[in-house]
Amino acid sequence: MMEITKRYLKFLVVVFLILYSAATEAQRPLIRFADKQFELENYAHAGQVYEEAYTKKESYATARKLAITYQVLRDYDKTFEWWGKTIAYNESTKDDFYMYLIAAMQAGEAEDLNAFMISGGFSTFDFPGFNLETLEKLYSERKNVKLVQAEGINSSGSDFGTSKWEDKHYFSSDRGDLSSSKRKAIRLDAKNNIFSQEKSNFNEREYYKLYVKDGKEEVKLLLSDLQGVQHVSDAHIYANGTKIMYTAFIGQTKVKGSRKKSMDMNNYPGIFYGNLDTDGNISDSKPFPHNNMLTYGVMNGFYDAETKRLYFTSNMEGGFGGYDIYFVDYDGKENFGSPINLGSSINTVENESHPSLMGDWFYFSSRGHDGLGGMDIFRAPHSNGVIGSPENMGVPFNSPRDDFAYIEFADGKRYLSSDRQGGIGLDDIYLIEDLHKRMIARVIDCDGNIIAEEFNADIKEKNGKIVATKRGATGELLADLEPGKEFGLVISKKGYFSVTDRTLSTINMKEEKLEREYRLAAIPYQMPVYVDIVYYDLDRSKIRRDAEEALNKIAELMNRYSFLDLLVGSHTDSRASNSYNQTLSQRRADAVREYLANYNIGPERIRLEWYGEEQLTNDCGNGVPCPEPAHQLNRRSELVLEAFPDRDKQYEMPKELMGKDICDASDLLEAMQAELHNLPTIYFDFDKSTLRSVHRKELERTAIMLKRMSNLQLYISGHTDQRGSEEYNKGLSERRAAVVMDYLVNRGVEAARMQYEWFGKTQPINDCGAIPCTEAMHQLNRRTELRLGGMK
Numbered sequence: 001m002m003e004i005t006k007r008y009l010k011f012l013v014v015v016f017l018i019l020y021s022a023a024t025e026a027q028r029p030l031i032r033f034a035d036k037q038f039e040l041e042n043y044a045h046a047g048q049v050y051e052e053a054y055t056k057k058e059s060y061a062t063a064r065k066l067a068i069t070y071q072v073l074r075d076y077d078k079t080f081e082w083w084g085k086t087i088a089y090n091e092s093t094k095d096d097f098y099m100y101l102i103a104a105m106q107a108g109e110a111e112d113l114n115a116f117m118i119s120g121g122f123s124t125f126d127f128p129g130f131n132l133e134t135l136e137k138l139y140s141e142r143k144n145v146k147l148v149q150a151e152g153i154n155s156s157g158s159d160f161g162t163s164k165w166e167d168k169h170y171f172s173s174d175r176g177d178l179s180s181s182k183r184k185a186i187r188l189d190a191k192n193n194i195f196s197q198e199k200s201n202f203n204e205r206e207y208y209k210l211y212v213k214d215g216k217e218e219v220k221l222l223l224s225d226l227q228g229v230q231h232v233s234d235a236h237i238y239a240n241g242t243k244i245m246y247t248a249f250i251g252q253t254k255v256k257g258s259r260k261k262s263m264d265m266n267n268y269p270g271i272f273y274g275n276l277d278t279d280g281n282i283s284d285s286k287p288f289p290h291n292n293m294l295t296y297g298v299m300n301g302f303y304d305a306e307t308k309r310l311y312f313t314s315n316m317e318g319g320f321g322g323y324d325i326y327f328v329d330y331d332g333k334e335n336f337g338s339p340i341n342l343g344s345s346i347n348t349v350e351n352e353s354h355p356s357l358m359g360d361w362f363y364f365s366s367r368g369h370d371g372l373g374g375m376d377i378f379r380a381p382h383s384n385g386v387i388g389s390p391e392n393m394g395v396p397f398n399s400p401r402d403d404f405a406y407i408e409f410a411d412g413k414r415y416l417s418s419d420r421q422g423g424i425g426l427d428d429i430y431l432i433e434d435l436h437k438r439m440i441a442r443v444i445d446c447d448g449n450i451i452a453e454e455f456n457a458d459i460k461e462k463n464g465k466i467v468a469t470k471r472g473a474t475g476e477l478l479a480d481l482e483p484g485k486e487f488g489l490v491i492s493k494k495g496y497f498s499v500t501d502r503t504l505s506t507i508n509m510k511e512e513k514l515e516r517e518y519r520l521a522a523i524p525y526q527m528p529v530y531v532d533i534v535y536y537d538l539d540r541s542k543i544r545r546d547a548e549e550a551l552n553k554i555a556e557l558m559n560r561y562s563f564l565d566l567l568v569g570s571h572t573d574s575r576a577s578n579s580y581n582q583t584l585s586q587r588r589a590d591a592v593r594e595y596l597a598n599y600n601i602g603p604e605r606i607r608l609e610w611y612g613e614e615q616l617t618n619d620c621g622n623g624v625p626c627p628e629p630a631h632q633l634n635r636r637s638e639l640v641l642e643a644f645p646d647r648d649k650q651y652e653m654p655k656e657l658m659g660k661d662i663c664d665a666s667d668l669l670e671a672m673q674a675e676l677h678n679l680p681t682i683y684f685d686f687d688k689s690t691l692r693s694v695h696r697k698e699l700e701r702t703a704i705m706l707k708r709m710s711n712l713q714l715y716i717s718g719h720t721d722q723r724g725s726e727e728y729n730k731g732l733s734e735r736r737a738a739v740v741m742d743y744l745v746n747r748g749v750e751a752a753r754m755q756y757e758w759f760g761k762t763q764p765i766n767d768c769g770a771i772p773c774t775e776a777m778h779q780l781n782r783r784t785e786l787r788l789g790g791m792k
Contacts, residue, residue: 018390031062038065043072046206060089064096071103074402074419074426080107087120098127098250105400115426125560129140134370134392143512144438147430148422150415152217156207158426160417161234161354161405165241167215170222171429172233175206205426208233210246212280224248224282226272234354237276238303239332244276245310247299266298271312280748289336290328296322303330304357307385309357310336321349325364345389346380351753359407359510362387365404373400377416397432411506434483437506441477441516443491446663450475455493459504464485481506481514496520497662498652506673521662523644529564530641531705532556532593533697537634539576541587543595551592555599564656565645566601570594570610573634576614576622585610607645617700617747629693640706682740682784686721689735691743700741702786704748713789714749716740716756719750721781722768726760735759736784 034049047069054062067082083100084093086634097120104116113132117123124132153159155175163170202222208231210222224232224246231249238245251270270291274282296316303310310330313323316339324347329337333354336363341347348368353375355364362382365375369390376398381388397403399420439459443451452475459467467487469479481487488506499518506514532554534547543551558564570589572581589608596606613621617633620626644651653662662713680698691699706714718737720729737756745751766777 021570028493030056034065034363038069043069047073047078059090060086063089067099068662069101076103076106076401076419079103080109094122094126097122098130100129101127102373102400108400109202119445131370135372138392138394138772139374143393144435145396145432145512146435147396147416147418148433150429150431152213152219154428158208158419159429160427161416162417162429163235163237164409167678168241168401169213170235170237170244171213172208172235173211174208174426175626176213206575209237210282220681222280222282224272225274225285226250231269231647234300236301236303238305242276243273243332244282244284245271245273245301246301247301248272249382250293255595266294268295268315269299271298271301274302279555283574288312290316290339299323300354302354302356303332303754305332308332309385311357313351313353313355320344320403321415322346322351322368323353324353326470335768342387346387351375354405354407356407357382358410361408361510363408364390365406365408372398375402375404377403377406379406402427434506436480436482437509437514438512439477439479439481439504439514439516440472441479441489441518443475443477443518443520446519446521451493455491455496455520458490461487467631485510491518491520492650493520494650495522496650497523498650508607513599519662525644526567527643528640528705528708529568529643530554530703531708532639533704534639535697536588536635536637538573538631538635539584541584541591543591548595550639552599554641555596555601557597557641558601558605559565559599559656561643561656562647563643563651564641565605565607566592567607567640567642568609569615569638569640570608571634571636571638572613572616573631574613574616574624575631575640581612582610583610592637592639633696633700636700640704659780679786679788681786682736683779684736684782684784686778686782687724687732689732689739696743699743703744703749706744706749706753709788712753714744715787715789716754716784717787718754718758718784719763719781720761721778722761722764723778724761729760730740730758733760736782740784740786 016504030049030053032055034046037043037046037049042718047066050062050066050069063082063085067079067086070082071076073712079098080103083096083103087096087100091439100120101113101116105113113135114124117126124130150162150169153162153169153171157175159171159173159175177604181433210224210232211219212222213219220513222235222367225480226232226248228250229248230251232246234245234247236245237243244681247269248271250266251267270293271288272285274280274285275542288298288301296312296314298312298316300313301310302312308329308331309327311325311327313325313703315323316326319341325340325342326339346352348363348366350366350368352364352366352368355362357363360382361379361380363377363379366379369374369376369378369392370391371378372395377393378390379393380390392398393406397406397416399418401418401420403416403418406414408414415429416432417427417429419427441457443457445451457469457477459481461467461482462485467479467481469477472478477491480503483506485506487506489501490498492498497520499520501516501518501682504516516668532550534550535544536542536547537544554566558566560729570585570592572584574581586608589610593603593606593608613634617636618626618630620630620634645752678701680695680696682698684691686688702714706712718733718735718740720733720736722729723733737758740756741751741756744754761781765783766773767781768781
């Protein structure tokens with residue numbers, strides 16, 4: 001019995017070996033044939049044969065070849081399936097798992113990439129070329145756009161690339177169902193022809209053709225006048241819609257003067273350009289002079305009329321690998337320059353494709369730069385023909401699959417092509433629509449810190465529609481603005497200047513973010529900006545003739561600047577009783593208000609104060625003998641114009657102060673002083689440095705100004721006329737500057753807030769050494785000038 005069993009087992013082993021050998025022998029011709037189809041780029045047919053071979057005998061090598069074949073065909077579900085089978089074999093490598101990871105992403109089967117790698121026994125450290133950080137960044141910074149199917153263009157086939165002229169859209173398509181093959185059953189001894197006249201051997205679909213969709217939503221075939229053309233794609237319309245540039249693949253099986261067999265020939269695409277009529281006919285097609293369709297490929301032509309450059313892609317010798325982007329100078333007619341490679345910042349060892357240019361940005365697609373997988377769309381800044389470093393356009397412009405042929409037109413419409421999940425065909429053309437533009441505004445204080453506490457921010461569209469706002473995690477102001485509109489913004493906070501911005505616009509805006517910075521500055525309430533004094537006769541409150549000029553100036557300024565109010569402080573000399581003088585000073589204040597009423601200055605803009613004899617300007621108190629001019633200095637009303645007088649009111653920055661440092665009160669004061677011309681010039685008699693009575697009054701006004709504007713510095717400069725020696729005049733000009741400073745010190749102005757200098761006769765108003773001067777001209781040279789500045 002044991003002997004029978006042993007014989008039976010031997011028999012089974014022999015049968016198994018015979019069957020295994022037969023399966024292996026049956027598989028080998030299939031593999032060889034499929035390999036040949038793959039080599040000839042008949043990928044769809046190669047896949048069918050590989051699958052037939054795999055059913056006869058499963059193996060790691062065949063599974064891997066199937067994964068690669070479907071990867072080339074961009075059949076993402078089958079690619080994922082066959083890479084999954086590949087990594088199940090013990091012979092599989094880390095590189096196989098990497099391809100499985102990419103396939104999982106493209107098939108939408110790897111939501112958590114890190115966990116997916118761990119499930120295979122790997123980590124991100126095992127795949128240095130796989131930039132998980134970049135992926136996470138691109139997904140987290142999703143752009144505020146959505147992709148919608150281009151209306152009336154896409155089919156169940158492959159549709160990609162678009163060019164526009166007026167209401168016509170030009171695009172490429174192999175539209176239609178899978179064509180029924182007339183290929184005979186596989187014969188392992190047959191010689192394979194390179195080209196089929198009915199469909200592409202690459203994927204057994206119809207050849208690509210050019211189509212146009214007109215304004216009536218009708219799609220028509222665009223006919224090329226080229227003979228023997230198979231694939232036609234990448235239409236680019238230029239010269240006001242009268243010319244077309246396109247990519248064409250012509251299947252050549254013979255070359256004149258060559259014995260090379262068709263099986264040994266490689267055919268490549270080339271660029272052609274011709275005339276385009278209104279009926280969609282292409283005529284007079286000519287080859288791009290740098291085509292060499294049996295040596296290398298040239299495709300994806302894009303002509304920029306402004307720079308007169310034709311951009312294209314090619315795998316010609318001398319590139320960085322795969323298809324690179326080049327340009328040639330082109331005058332739009334028949335004259336082309338030599339190809340220039342865009343360099344390593346744009347081109348990689350992988351393929352780049354579909355260059356285009358609009359405004360300040362150069363666009364292209366690439367497999368070599370860091371991205372989401374497959375072809376990604378990139379952009380690089382462009383200025384005067386110089387192209388900068390590229391950046392990935394992110395999600396949703398890009399997906400784990402192929403995204404390419406991004407183009408933007410003058411009307412702002414943007415399109416791209418993609419075979420991403422959710423499409424209706426193999427490749428679809430998408431219109432890019434803005435969801436909104438994100439406004440990010442930093443509202444800062446005068447120290448540059450973001451204001452964390454509450455403030456009011458109102459954004460409105462031009463039609464009055466209110467736009468919602470919110471505060472970000474770090475306090476910035478956020479709002480989502482609709483594209484193609486204009487907005488107004490007002491930011492207000494109690495005690496701060498309001499900020500108004502009427503320049504916010506998303507019309508033709510290409511960036512995703514509208515970023516602004518606004519500074520809120522505290523309002524310097526009741527800031528004195530102008531001072532004058534009017535004087536009265538003894539025991540009188542009537543406005544004198546010599547006071548009218550000063551009051552008229554006050555009225556003019558108040559009518560010109562709505563943010564100015566007047567503070568009136570009225571005084572008497574020491575003669576008469578205190579109670580009488582209180583009443584007299586009140587009448588003098590009332591007289592100022594009544595005078596200004598004649599100039600339509602309302603009483604609500606005038607604040608009256610009266611002090612009787614309590615605030616004398618000198619030592620002429622009760623019983624002190626003083627000359628009349630000294631008493632006159634005490635009979636006065638001090639007039640102080642205050643900016644931003646109402647502490648309960650929100651003010652906008654006055655247009656007169658725009659461009660000034662709103663955080664520096666002294667800068668605002670200097671600006672106002674320049675506007676108001678408020679400082680006097682002190683003039684002197686010949687060879688004297690004593691103050692005239694009229695200038696003592698002006699210096700009284702200056703003293704009041706400085707005491708109220710405590711953050712200002714006064715600069716004093718003394719001068720002489722040109723008579724006398726240089727040395728003598730220097731001393732005289734010093735005395736003239738010093739007398740002014742001493743007077744102001746005696747009136748309570750701190751010496752540390754003043755600086756004086758002297759110039760002798762070196763800075764005359766009138767150069768009396770060069771021209772004859774009158775005494776009046778000499779007088780203008782004998783002066784001390786005053787100038788205000790910010791505190792040091």
